[in-house]
Amino acid sequence: MGGLKYLCYVLLGPMIFFTFCLHATMAGKVLVFPVDGSHWINMHVMIEGLHARGHEVTVVRTSTSWYIKESSPHYKSITVTLPEAVFIEDPDFFVSFLSKMLEINRQGGSPLAFMKFLWEMFTTLAKIHQQASQLVVEMFENKALMEELRATHYDVALIDPGIPAGVLVAHKLELPIVFNVRWITSGEGHFVVAPSPVSYVPTSGCAVSNQMTFGERVKNALRYIINVCSDHFIVTPPYNALMARYFGPDANFYHLLQGVDLWLMRVDFVFEFPRPTMPNIIYIGGFQCKPAKPIPAELQEFVDGSGEHGLIVMSLGTLVKGLPIDITSEIAAAFAQLPQRVIWRHLGEQPSNLGNNTLLVKWLPQNDLLGHPKTRLFVTHGGTNGVYESIYHGVPVVGVPLLFDQFENMLRLKVRGAAKIVDVATLDSQVFLTAIQEVLHQPSYRDNMQRLSRLHKDRPMHPLESALYWIEFVMRHKGAAHLRTESYKMPWYSYHSLDVVGLLLAVLLTLVGVVVLIVRFLSLRLCRRQKPKLE
Incomplete structure (x- = not known):
């Protein structure tokens, strides 16, 4: 019996050692830019998973973070002090914001109440993103910190783009980027990266199903226009100003969002309505779910x-x-x-x-x-x-x-x-x-x-395992450019094929014009031939 144990040790020992070494060599360095509050809860689940697989995780947080602690057994932290605390890091902000929203909602569905709602939302959004964009300034102006980040040689940046300041930092460090995402600056993340026909895809902020009446489609289209205007005129200006300041006048913040390597989308189509998607979107809805443990x-x-x-x-x-x-x-x-x-x-x-x-x-x-x-x-x-x-x-x-x-x-x-x-x-x-x-x-x-x-x-792999696999995929291959469309680099008129439609219309009109001229020419000649015969 003792000899059998010895033989097992001899055979299994090198295998265990090889497995350990292989896991160690695959371990990488992950730079994380989370969003506080409930978003942090699911990001922390992913961080725990990465740490358990041997990866070294560094979390960028602000000094006023509400949920994101400075010390943790699962990650190291970089704490940045901002000139002004971001609203969403103050739990009292949501209490006062909810009170305002309730007051507006109790006024009924009047146009005035809707305008008050939009004004409150736009004002809050503008302030949040102006505050959050200062994270980029504080990090870029701290030369020692940026040198330290470069010297660490991170393999990937894992970012929640609800507050997208980390996208600019990761771009500066030339890191592959993975989004842990459902919501982004302009609303639901699909609207940035995937085709989203508003005829049957409900837009962010519009509580309708994918089977809309004509009136609901009008409402959905109007809400989409409002979201686009909000994103263009209210949310992205502070980030575009930083792009011009640190990357040059031709840099475009929106292109950074669209050019991300991989989107880990917190969506499951058991819950979400069917819609178009893209190869670099991986669906991980419910990845934080697990069997129940005994309660206290x-x-x-x-x-x-x-x-x-x-x-x-x-x-x-x-x-x-x-x-x-x-x-x-x-x-x-x-x-x-x-x-x-x-x-x-x-x-x-x-x-x-x-x-x-x-x-x-x-x-x-x-x-x-x-x-x-x-x-x-x-x-x-x-x-x-x-x-x-x-x-x-x-x-x-x-x-x-x-x-x-x-x-x-x-x-x-x-x-x-x-x-x-x-x-x-x-x-x-x-x-x-x-x-x-x-x-x-x-x-x-x-x-x-x-x-x-x-x-x-009923799926082949738990969504958390899928998320961790694809993060490691991006780390191994230094990105996932082969899954990403380059359509965001096209002018809007080319993306919608308006130039092609224009050319085809011009050709069609030319052909119609030529046919009309030929018919008129032949008609005139026929008239001239028939006139002498009549005389």
Whole structure:
């Protein structure tokens, strides 16, 4: 028996050593530019995966970062101090922003309310990107830092382009770029890199399905025009100014975005509507999802007390501390009438009418609770991470969308028959209670969500493994230019073939003109021949 063990050691020892050496030689250096808040949660999952595979990860953060910590066992950090903190790194900003949006929404769908909404959005966007663009200035003007970055010889830059300052830095360092993306400066990322016909592809900020009526197509086209104008006149000017300053007058920021090597798109077509795509887009929707772990003992005791009625989980994500007290009181009143127990992540003022069946917590293990067998329903604002976790675990949803893409996310689940939407601006206890009871008691909601869950899980590779593979692919090959179209370098009239159409029209008109002239010439000759005969 001892001889057999010795033989195994002799045979397997070199193999294990070779495998270890091979893994070590493949390990690379990754420079990461994340976005704070909920975006950081999924970027951190990817960073943990890269670290586990032996890669050295460096994260660029600002001194006022909210979620992104300076010290971590999974990465080193570079902290940059900005002249002014970026709005999105202040959690109180989203509370005040939500209050303004609610006030506007309560005015109804009037043109004045819509104009107020656009003005608030445009003003906020302009300020955020003016602040964020200063990261580029602070890094480029710090010669010692730039020399250190060059000397490190990074293999790839992993960037969340929601705040795209890292694109300019990576371009300066001549690094291959991989995007961890769903949202970009102009809205949903596909609109920058892939054909996006607005006849059936819903544009960012327009909560319509891919099967639009004529009126919805008009609305979708108008929203697309607004998004393009916003991006051109409000968002990109500070970055184009930096391009001119550091790369020359002919440099174009938008071309940098379109020329990225690889797009890891946080999308799964189980949830997203079908649309055109490109070879350098890899779909990793739900990559942060994983099987549930046991929940903490104090929560388990509360959940066990729910009996056959089960549990409802409510969370409004990481951006908003809490809703106004008048709305939370209506929600609490509805929960108090239910036989189910409720775990509610709530950071604001506690409602005075809270029922005995409702537990308020400042933090909850969302993924583990959604995967618990007693969970019957998820009440959510419709953030992408929560939506994919509910799909993964097959838990139907009551959506209370608040900001940004949450309205579009919830619409997609509603179209799939897996969610009911409640308008937060008009929410009261009866409306909220009716929505919850409908989703709880109509089996179609759970059946549809569990069907989505089966489809989402039926894939050859977990989306996180796919993401890590393609990051390493770009590292190994120093980019992925063979997957990237160069169409973004074409003039707009060439891209839309207007020059070809013009040429063909000119040829057609010329031929028509020649035919007309020939016919007229022959007609005149025929008339001249017939005239003497008549005489």
